[in-house]
Amino acid sequence: MTIAPSVSDALPEPASAPPPGRARAASAAAWLRSRRPRVGTVLAVAFLVLLVVAALAPGLLTSQDPLAPGGGPGFLAPFRSPAHILGTDQDGRDLFSRLVHGTRASLEMGLGATAIAVTGGTVLGLLAGLGTRFTESLVMRLVDVVLAIPELLLALVVVALLGAGTVDALVAVGVATIPYYARMVRAQTHVVRRSAYVEAATALGLSRSAVIRRHVLPNAVRPLMVLAAIGTGTAIGVGASLSFIGLGAKPPAPEWGSMLSTAVPFISNDWALVALPGALITLTVLSVTVAGRALKRHSEGRTGR
Amino acid sequence: MSTSSAPQPAPPAPLVEVAGLRVRFGGRRAAPVVDGVSFSLARGECLGLVGESGSGKSVTARTLAGLTGQGAVVEYERLAFDGQDSGRFSESAWRSVRGARIGFVMQDALSSLDALRPVGREIAEPLRLHAPLTREQREEKVLALLESVGVPEPAFRAGQYPHELSGGLRQRALIASAIACDPDLVIADEPTTALDATVAAQVVELLQKVKTADRALLVISHDLAMVSRIADRVAVMRAGRIVEQGPTEEVLRRPSHPYTRELLAAVPSAASRGARLSPAPAPAARPRASTRSRQRPAPGTVLLRAADLTRSFTGADGVERRAVDGVSFTLAAGETLGIVGESGSGKTTTARIVLGLERTDAGTVALRDRPWSALSRAEQRDERRNLQVIHQDPLASFDPRHTVERVLAEALRVARVPRGPRRRERLLDLLDLVGLDAGMLRRRPAELSGGQRQRVAIARALAPEPEVVVCDEPVSALDVSVQARILDLLRDLQRDLGLAYLFISHDLGVVHHLSDRVLVMKDGAVVESGDVEDVFTRPAHPYTRTLLNAVPRLTTTGD
Numbered sequence: 001m002t003i004a005p006s007v008s009d010a011l012p013e014p015a016s017a018p019p020p021g022r023a024r025a026a027s028a029a030a031w032l033r034s035r036r037p038r039v040g041t042v043l044a045v046a047f048l049v050l051l052v053v054a055a056l057a058p059g060l061l062t063s064q065d066p067l068a069p070g071g072g073p074g075f076l077a078p079f080r081s082p083a084h085i086l087g088t089d090q091d092g093r094d095l096f097s098r099l100v101h102g103t104r105a106s107l108e109m110g111l112g113a114t115a116i117a118v119t120g121g122t123v124l125g126l127l128a129g130l131g132t133r134f135t136e137s138l139v140m141r142l143v144d145v146v147l148a149i150p151e152l153l154l155a156l157v158v159v160a161l162l163g164a165g166t167v168d169a170l171v172a173v174g175v176a177t178i179p180y181y182a183r184m185v186r187a188q189t190h191v192v193r194r195s196a197y198v199e200a201a202t203a204l205g206l207s208r209s210a211v212i213r214r215h216v217l218p219n220a221v222r223p224l225m226v227l228a229a230i231g232t233g234t235a236i237g238v239g240a241s242l243s244f245i246g247l248g249a250k251p252p253a254p255e256w257g258s259m260l261s262t263a264v265p266f267i268s269n270d271w272a273l274v275a276l277p278g279a280l281i282t283l284t285v286l287s288v289t290v291a292g293r294a295l296k297r298h299s300e301g302r303t304g305r
Numbered sequence: 306m307s308t309s310s311a312p313q314p315a316p317p318a319p320l321v322e323v324a325g326l327r328v329r330f331g332g333r334r335a336a337p338v339v340d341g342v343s344f345s346l347a348r349g350e351c352l353g354l355v356g357e358s359g360s361g362k363s364v365t366a367r368t369l370a371g372l373t374g375q376g377a378v379v380e381y382e383r384l385a386f387d388g389q390d391s392g393r394f395s396e397s398a399w400r401s402v403r404g405a406r407i408g409f410v411m412q413d414a415l416s417s418l419d420a421l422r423p424v425g426r427e428i429a430e431p432l433r434l435h436a437p438l439t440r441e442q443r444e445e446k447v448l449a450l451l452e453s454v455g456v457p458e459p460a461f462r463a464g465q466y467p468h469e470l471s472g473g474l475r476q477r478a479l480i481a482s483a484i485a486c487d488p489d490l491v492i493a494d495e496p497t498t499a500l501d502a503t504v505a506a507q508v509v510e511l512l513q514k515v516k517t518a519d520r521a522l523l524v525i526s527h528d529l530a531m532v533s534r535i536a537d538r539v540a541v542m543r544a545g546r547i548v549e550q551g552p553t554e555e556v557l558r559r560p561s562h563p564y565t566r567e568l569l570a571a572v573p574s575a576a577s578r579g580a581r582l583s584p585a586p587a588p589a590a591r592p593r594a595s596t597r598s599r600q601r602p603a604p605g606t607v608l609l610r611a612a613d614l615t616r617s618f619t620g621a622d623g624v625e626r627r628a629v630d631g632v633s634f635t636l637a638a639g640e641t642l643g644i645v646g647e648s649g650s651g652k653t654t655t656a657r658i659v660l661g662l663e664r665t666d667a668g669t670v671a672l673r674d675r676p677w678s679a680l681s682r683a684e685q686r687d688e689r690r691n692l693q694v695i696h697q698d699p700l701a702s703f704d705p706r707h708t709v710e711r712v713l714a715e716a717l718r719v720a721r722v723p724r725g726p727r728r729r730e731r732l733l734d735l736l737d738l739v740g741l742d743a744g745m746l747r748r749r750p751a752e753l754s755g756g757q758r759q760r761v762a763i764a765r766a767l768a769p770e771p772e773v774v775v776c777d778e779p780v781s782a783l784d785v786s787v788q789a790r791i792l793d794l795l796r797d798l799q800r801d802l803g804l805a806y807l808f809i810s811h812d813l814g815v816v817h818h819l820s821d822r823v824l825v826m827k828d829g830a831v832v833e834s835g836d837v838e839d840v841f842t843r844p845a846h847p848y849t850r851t852l853l854n855a856v857p858r859l860t861t862t863g864d
Contacts, residue, residue: 196701203660205689205719205769208682214715215704222706 037294044290051284054103064097066254075270089259089273090266091252099280102254106284109170109239109248110232116174117235118228121181122221128182129189129220130212140186143179151176152238159247166255169248173238177231184227188220195219229292233285240281256281318388319345320489320521321369325382328364333378338364340545348489351522353536353553355529355568357784358755361545362525366492369523370407371399387489405435408483412495414475418467424475425451425463428482435486450481454511472648473504477511484515491515492523497531501647501811506855509534527784529568530857533557541565571789573818574858575841582789582818601772601803602638606673608772608805609636609692613668614658616651628654630829631668636773639799641806643820643837645813645852651829652809656777659807660694661685672773690720690769697778699762703750709761710746716768735764739794756787763794767802775807780815792819813856817841825849 037045054061064084069091076087078095086095128139146154151173158172192198193216201211242248243257251258256277263273321344328339339361346352356362367373369386371394384392386402394402403409408431411417418427428447432438438446451459454477467475476496483491493512497505513535516522526532532539533553540550541564549562560566571582602608616629629651636642644652657663659670661678670678672691680688696702703712713732722728733743739760750758759779766774776795780788796819798804810816816823816837823840825833825848833846844850 196696196698197704199662200694200696200702200765201704201715203662203689203694204716204765205686206715207686218706219704 040290041294044287044294047283047287048291051103051107051287054100055107056104058097058100058104061100062094062097064094066093066098066101067252069093075266077270078272086276087270087272089263090269093252095272095276098254098259099256099276102256102259102277102280105166105249105253105255106236106240106281109166109173110236110284110288112170113173113177113235113239114228114232116171117177117181117231118224120175120178121183122185122224124178124182125185126189126217126220128186129193130216136186139182143182146176147179147183149176151234152241155238155242156247159242164247164250166249166253169239169242172242173235176238177235180231181224181227184224185220188223189216192216192219226292226296229295230289231292233288233292236288237281237285319347320387321346321523322383322385323365323369323381324384325380326365326368326384327380328361328368328373329378329380330376335378338545339368342542342545342547344540344547344550346490346521346523348521349516349518350538351516351524351536353532353539354523354525354542355527355532355539356542357527357568357786359544360542362542363494365542366494366523366525369490370403370409370492371396372403372409401435404431404488405486406489408486408488408491410476410479410483410491410493410496412498414472414479414499415467417479418475420467423464423466424470424478427467428463428478428485431482431485446485447481450485451478454478454481454484455507456481471504472500473507476500476504476508480508480511480515488520490521490523492525494525495527496524497528498526502813502855503647503851505531506857509857528857529557529785530572534857541568567786571785572814573789573792573812574814575817577818581793583786583793604637604639604803606638607635608638608673609659609807610671610674611635611655611659611668612671614655614665614670615667616654616658616663616665627829629658629665632824632826632829632831633668634824634831634834636805636807638772638805639803640822641799641808641820643816643823644807644809644826645811645816645823646826647811647852649828650826652811652826653777654829655826656694656775656807656809660692660775661689691771692773692775693766693769693771694775694777695759695762695766695779697782699755699758700750702762703758705749705751708747708749709753712750712761712765713746713768716765720769722768731768735768738767738798739764754787755783756790759783759787759791760794763791763798767798771804773805773807775809777809778811779808781810781812788815795819813841813852825852 058066074088074090074092076084076092078087079085080087084094084096086099089095089098124139124143128136128143131139149157154176155169155172158175159168162168162171198211198215201215202208206214239248240255240257240260243255244261246258246261249255249258251262259277260274260281263270263277267274323345324343326339326342327337329335329337342361342365344352354362354365364373364377368377368379368384369391371391373379379392381392384390386407391402418424425444425447428450429443432443432446436443436446447463448459451462456462456474456477462470462474462478467478470478476499480493480496483493496512497508500508509531512522512524516535522535524532524535529539536553538551539553539556540547541556541562542548543564549556549560549565556565557569560569567584570577570584573582612633614629614632615627617625617627619625632651632655634642644655646652654663658665658678661670661680661682665678668678669676672688675688677685677688677692707715710732713735714728717728717731718724722731732746736743736745741757741760741764745753745757745761750761753761762779779795780791783791792815795806799806806819808816808820820837822835823837824831825840825846827848833840833844833849840849841853844853
């Protein structure tokens with residue numbers, strides 16, 4: 001029951017797409033080219049893997065208790081004692097162990113805050129993008145107002161309302177970054193909603209909710225993942241800042257931001273107490289951002305095809 | 306230069322000589338896009354370079370103007386412009402040649418003109434770069450140029466921005482800027498593709514005037530008929546090679562290469578009515594598999610009745626315009642109703658109203674004598690399976706994440722085919738119906754060719770077993786040989802399934818080839834309607850006559 005032999009399209013149709021075999025080979029080559037990673041990306045990803053290990057199983061990297069005071073003499077400089085590679089802090093706790101154990105708090109902060117921001121942003125963005133004109137202006141004006149306030153300041157307000165603490169800081173940073181995601185999802189929803197494939201699905205007879213669920217939502221949220229990866233780095237930085245000013249993790253819990261702040265008075269005694277947590281925060285934010293941008297380049301290369 | 310006879314009587318050396326031209330992208334070992342092309346072009350001559358997309362015609366033209374770009378590897382035995390080896394031109398040498406001695410008219414006038422500059426300044430640009438003129442002289446020259454390309458009120462138009470001009474005026478302005486410095490060679494790449502037939506005819510006339518005794522014209526197009534109107538010689542390109550070249554008359558009347566013959570036969574027209582356009586022999590009609598669940602309607606049953614459709618839109622200037630103005634028609638089972646008209650005539654809005662994607666201000670659409678346009682969206686949903694659509698741009702009409710399998714499975718789900726072996730069977734059946742094999746299922750639409758995509762779109766439209774299919778310019782984005790196969794497919798499907806088509810197109814040849822009856826639309830209203838033969842051979846309305854006269858015709862004896 002063939003009408004035209006199926007080869008007819010493959011034969012004399014030197015159309016836009018090259019024959020499948022060649023197309024596949026060409027795209028594989030392009031894939032490899034685009035996948036040949038930059039040195040910076042490799043270093044960033046390697047560092048992130050190390051961080052994840054430190055966060056999930058700190059015991060693999062250090063056997064010292066990060067909280068036990070008097071594990072050694074205070075203010076031991078780095079590389080003096082094999083027991084304390086990076087020395088000890090003002091209370092004689094092992095610095096390396098505290099840094100390793102502090103990873104978890106930072107990553108939780110970054111991922112948790114971003115999860116809140118992405119979820120909230122998606123809900124608000126879809127509400128604005130799919131709702132009536134009234135809903136849209138209501139949501140978007142609200143988002144614009146929030147967007148006008150710097151995120152650290154906004155996080156301060158949220159902490160002021162919720163109280164200080166790790167979870168509160170996490171929620172604060174998450175809420176403060178919702179607007180970025182909301183704007184993005186709304187804009188994307190508008191694009192997808194007006195696309196020919198959504199209209200085609202409607203003409204096919206799909207219900208409105210099915211069209212939203214199967215076509216609008218997945219396509220509107222797709223570019224969000226890259227933004228979220230980059231946003232995670234920012235969230236870690238903001239979280240550390242909150243801890244630094246005493247609104248996040250409470251001492252003696254090992255957290256890079258609060259370690260930094262408690263060490264400030266002792267900077268003349270031991271530089272490492274300030275420099276190392278600071279360097280870790282910087283490196284982490286940098287690595288997450290570099291990896292996020294690599295992801296962005298990759299996804300743009302694919303959609304550009 | 307020691308010869309005393311310096312002012313030799315110049316032999317009629319060709320202005321452009323190309324021999325063994327090879328262009329590759331992406332390295333020396335990549336497959337060549339242009340593969341051993343040779344031709345020459347003398348002053349006072351017009352060469353038409355004809356081919357389908359991907360044939361390398363545009364790359365060839367761009368090579369002549371030194372515009373191949375960074376990634377290209379260009380090899381040649383001879384590549385000469387006015388006796389000089391243009392393959393060795395430096396970028397700065399090219400800059401003094403382009404605009405001054407070679408004028409380039411690009412395909413898309415809107416994106417080729419700077420959106421932030423009035424067209425007058427755009428046309429003055431090459432003059433500013435290449436001609437020693439004062440500002441006042443330049444302005445005078447710009448107005449003279451606009452006048453010469455037939456732009457009315459040149460002083461007013463020169464101050465307008467590209468988006469304020471119609472497509473035809475934009476193309477004229479682009480031609481004016483290409484000939485501003487009186488170049489020796491003008492290259493026009495698909496100069497009429499984006500234009501309506503009547504406007505395209507005017508641009509062709511203009512291009513005929515652009516060719517002067519000491520100027521050569523190279524026209525690139527996929528449209529043999531258009532090229533045959535201006536070109537003295539034609540070169541037919543396919544897959545990077547010139548398969549045939551010679552005097553236009555010769556090539557069209559006695560094509561020697563099978564590909565040229567196929568191209569000529571693929572053009573739908575009045576003469577091709579009832580005949581197949583593609584070389585594939587018509588397979589004998591076999592009984593359809595029994596996966597269809599519905600009875601086909603008796604031929605002649607009126608399926609769709611549109612009465613007095615009207616729709617107004619408020620434009621950006623706040624003025625209300627009637628996009629559709631009192632359109633009425635009926636469509637019976639097994640027949641094709643063509644709607645022709647130029648862009649802005651309201652054909653697509655009419656289709657959208659019929660599909661229930663746009664409301665009508667007045668009038669009604671009835672499906673099988675049951676109200677349709679008056680239903681709510683939710684009520685329409687249950688009836689939609691009777692009425693499906695094939696879009697102009699199939700790629701845009703597929704969710705980019707979905708594979709062909711998902712695209713079709715979704716359509717079958719809407720058609721309430723239960724998941725499982727039945728759906729799978731029906732899915733393969735649909736592919737079979739449109740001439741695709743099961744290997745396509747895992748591909749994404751972006752990985753398919755234009756023709757394959759349109760076949761998938763047709764399969765999706767057929768999944769709910771509709772009685773009426775609205776075809777909105779279904780073949781206008783396709784190459785002529787692919788278009789021929791899709792048109793043949795549509796005709797076969799109509800014969801086998803008893804479908805009724807509402808067929809919208811700007812291409813009179815396509816409509817004439819496929820339709821039983823036709824509506825001619827202008828400014829939202831139907832100016833003429835009736836049997837396609839009557840309307841196209843004995844047009845009653847002056848606008849229909851204008852449209853028909855604008856269509857370039859191939860004066861061939863066929864094959």
